Amino acid sequence: MATPSNGTPASTLAAVGDAVADINAETRDKYIKDEKVGEGTYAIVYRARIKATGEQVAIKKIKISSQQAGISMDSLREIKHLQELRHDNIVNLLDVFVGRSHNINAVLEFLAGDLEGIIKDGSVIYGTSDIKSWMAMSLRGLWWCHRNFVLHRDIKPNNLLYTVDGILKIADFGLARSFADPGSMNMTSQVVTRWYRPPELLYGAKSYSSAIDVFSLGIVFAELILRVPYLPGETDIQQMVVMANALGTPSEQNWPGVTSLPDYVIPNPDNILNEVTIPDLRRQFTSMSTSGLELLHGMIRLDPRNRITCRKALDSEWFSEEPLPTKPQDLPGKKGKEEQDKAGQDLKRRAGLDEGLGGEELDRGKKVARRLNFGM
Amino acid sequence: MEDVIYRQSTQYRFFTFTPSSLSSLRAATNAHAAQQLLLELGSSASPELMLTPIEELKLVTYYLTTLFALCDHFKTGSAVKATAMTFLSRLYLRISPLQIHPKTLLLPILFLAFKSETGIQSTTWFIKTAAEVNLITTKEELLAPEINIAMNLRWSFQVLHPYRGIEGVKAELLVRGELPKERVERSCAKARSLLTGGGLFTDCYFLYTPGQITMAGLWAVDAEMCEGYLRSKMPAGEEKVLEKLLRVVRECAQWHLLAKTEDGNNYPGLLLRLPQNGVFMDAEVPAELKKEAVRIDRKLQLLRKPLNGKVKHQATDAAEEERRAKKRKLEQDKMDLDDVFGGGSIIPKK
Known part of the structure; x- marks a missing residue:
């Protein structure tokens, strides 16, 4: 655990009264901000170092000064949940401090890239073992979220990042919420990026469960295999059509109660389909073994009650059968320490308007950084 | 876990x-x-x-x-x-x-x-x-x-709020059906209102785990039901662990949740929120x-x-x-x- 304040007796060591401001200043001074690596509407991401050790970190600075506007919901959610979730496959929040102009800065572990970058990069070749490894790590991280009663609510390839050692980390908890109080009936359905949004949210459900994240991850699973987005709807309405054509038309038969959801419609009345079966999936995902198809099928069932849980998914035979999951350090797409330093230098040169090569690296660096942003 | x-x-x-x-x-x-x-x-x-x-x-x-x-x-x-x-x-x-x-x-x-x-x-x-x-x-x-x-x-x-744990205990006791439904429901409701009422004024959150406070809330309203439940959850041969747990639960209930002005002070000289210290x-x-x-x-x-x-x-x-x-x-x-x-x-x- 990298958080220095993580030691158990922290509360007894705590400073008194206005010394909180001193702790804040000390925390701030622990890090050296290097160059800006990305900027979005709400945040700027810097590459930074821990002064004492030189270890790389990322600092996400919220643009809005909290002095007037208070703490934005995105940063509140992200900080709230990341403070509690400590897991190998969840991005580690190292520190939070307030800058001199009252901006919140979140110090996160440094990440090298994301799955979207890998899926889209035609020069990266990967196979079943690699997908297994990414899926296993994603499921473990997600299992831990759910075990802690946290819904991520924005699982998608660019929120699944990896370290230089290839360890996958679930990031961006700006939409996360807790579901510790059972029976909450007033949850917003306006969450999860459209292509990964489960049918119950498309239908405006006000009460939902961890099955929403499982569905999103199932769609990521399909995308990792196909290397193109599996359900790319262009509008919310069209998303329902794309979903129903691929997975089946939601009906009382395959999903008891669905017709009473607020926004229920039959999206494809001219093409009503039964819910997709494992043999149906086999035709589309020809490279997959039966246990792999069973896992995929279990994750993308229409009725959330039929969907597999993360825990059960991790027990899938697919993970224990040949070919076995790739060891994280052997996964494609990662960057070695040296390469990364090079990328860093490229970034610096570009910042100084050097027209040298390395533009591709620069773009990728920017993209990675952007993924760290709140609410992009 | x-x-x-x-x-x-x-x-x-x-x-x-x-x-x-x-x-x-x-x-x-x-x-x-x-x-x-x-x-x-x-x-x-x-x-x-x-x-x-x-x-x-x-x-x-x-x-x-x-x-x-x-x-x-x-x-x-x-x-x-x-x-x-x-x-x-x-x-x-x-x-x-x-x-x-x-x-x-x-x-x-x-x-x-x-x-x-x-x-x-x-x-x-x-x-x-x-x-x-x-x-x-x-x-x-x-x-x-x-x-x-x-x-x-x-x-x-x-x-982490201890009142949340009450629902789980209630569901489990109702499924088991060993105690009358009315008693389980009444005791759990009382424990919940204690933990979302007077309990929030005590120092319990600072001194005990959420699970211990949940149990202390139950103990405070129905000690027999609470202790029976805890005994049933503990595997045979773990009597020492059980006794220790019961001691903590009773302490949390008696010394904090149920503390009265006239009780003896179990924390002499300490700055704790206790009626014995004149703290309402x-x-x-x-x-x-x-x-x-x-x-x-x-x-x-x-x-x-x-x-x-x-x-x-x-x-x-x-x-x-x-x-x-x-x-x-x-x-x-x-x-x-x-x-x-x-x-x-x-x-x-x-």
């Missing part, structure tokens, strides 16, 4: 103490703040006029009752209420009323608890609802302290204790009076003008803010 999750939590890492470390922290906070205030006041100050640590504790606990009533007015539900109450208790571990008066933080704390628990962030609604009980605030006054509150809460917004422990404050709180409040006001002119006002002129305008309007209606806060009910008479 529960233990792993709990030990990772900020509740354990930053806000769990032994009785004596909790007491020392409170004493140190008071001493530091008093020293600082004496410096600020200069020659006009006298150390005897300072609030004592126990007076601070009484005052903060008194404002917990105000916050509790405020939550009822806002119809917050248990989660927001329990979180807001915990935020206020946690804040005053490391800051002192000598530095920031708790009444100025009640609305910002409640608003932050709403944001954290429900995602509700409409200031318009909030300001309007507060005004119904004559608490006048502006958007800026509500939001500006947020970052300071967060810093003082050590960026910890999640609170419930939403309903007895008249003489209310008088005591008003006295401490006046003392604090007098003490800080010389500084009033010097205090930097963070609000902008516009916000200040808005606030004053609203206040003037209220005063026309013969409402007096200070009186409202000085000890009377914050809920207006119907």
Whole structure:
């Protein structure tokens, strides 16, 4: 655990009264901000170092000064949940401090890239073992979220990042919420990026469960295999059509109660389909073994009650059968320490308007950084 | 597994103490703040006029009752209420009323608890609802302290509430069907209202794990049912573990949740919220204790009076003008803010 304040007796060591401001200043001074690596509407991401050790970190600075506007919901959610979730496959929040102009800065572990970058990069070749490894790590991280009663609510390839050692980390908890109080009936359905949004949210459900994240991850699973987005709807309405054509038309038969959801419609009345079966999936995902198809099928069932849980998914035979999951350090797409330093230098040169090569690296660096942003 | 999750939590890492470390922290906070205030006041100050640590504790606990009533007015539900109450208790571990008066933080704390628990962030609604009980605030006054509150809460917004555990125990006991349904339901309902009521005024959250407090809540209302349940959960051969657990549960229930003024004090000399220390422990404050709180409040006001002119006002002129305008309007209606806060009910008479 990298958080220095993580030691158990922290509360007894705590400073008194206005010394909180001193702790804040000390925390701030622990890090050296290097160059800006990305900027979005709400945040700027810097590459930074821990002064004492030189270890790389990322600092996400919220643009809005909290002095007037208070703490934005995105940063509140992200900080709230990341403070509690400590897991190998969840991005580690190292520190939070307030800058001199009252901006919140979140110090996160440094990440090298994301799955979207890998899926889209035609020069990266990967196979079943690699997908297994990414899926296993994603499921473990997600299992831990759910075990802690946290819904991520924005699982998608660019929120699944990896370290230089290839360890996958679930990031961006700006939409996360807790579901510790059972029976909450007033949850917003306006969450999860459209292509990964489960049918119950498309239908405006006000009460939902961890099955929403499982569905999103199932769609990521399909995308990792196909290397193109599996359900790319262009509008919310069209998303329902794309979903129903691929997975089946939601009906009382395959999903008891669905017709009473607020926004229920039959999206494809001219093409009503039964819910997709494992043999149906086999035709589309020809490279997959039966246990792999069973896992995929279990994750993308229409009725959330039929969907597999993360825990059960991790027990899938697919993970224990040949070919076995790739060891994280052997996964494609990662960057070695040296390469990364090079990328860093490229970034610096570009910042100084050097027209040298390395533009591709620069773009990728920017993209990675952007993924760290709140609410992009 | 529960233990792993709990030990990772900020509740354990930053806000769990032994009785004596909790007491020392409170004493140190008071001493530091008093020293600082004496410096600020200069020659006009006298150390005897300072609030004592126990007076601070009484005052903060008194404002917990105000916050509790405020939550009822806002119809917050248990989660927001329990979180807001915990935020206020946690804040005053490391800051002192000598530095920031708790009444100025009640609305910002409640608003932050709403944001954290429900995602509700409409200031318009909030300001309007507060005004119904004559608490006048502006958007800026509500939001500006947020970052300071967060810093003082050590960026910890999640609170693990023991009342949540009751539902699980109830479901399990009902499925087992060994006890009459009515008894299970009645005892669990009583335990829940204890943990979302009087329990929020105790030091339990600082001293015990959420699971222990859940069980203590049950023990307090139905000891037999609670102990039977715990025995049934413990594998054979774990008698020592069971006995230890029972000891902790009974202690939490008897020494905190059920503590009475006339009980012997099990923590002599420690700064803990206990009725034996004259700290009121419930939403309903007895008249003489209310008088005591008003006295401490006046003392604090007098003490800080010389500084009033010097205090930097963070609000902008516009916000200040808005606030004053609203206040003037209220005063026309013969409402007096200070009186409202000085000890009377914050809920207006119907």
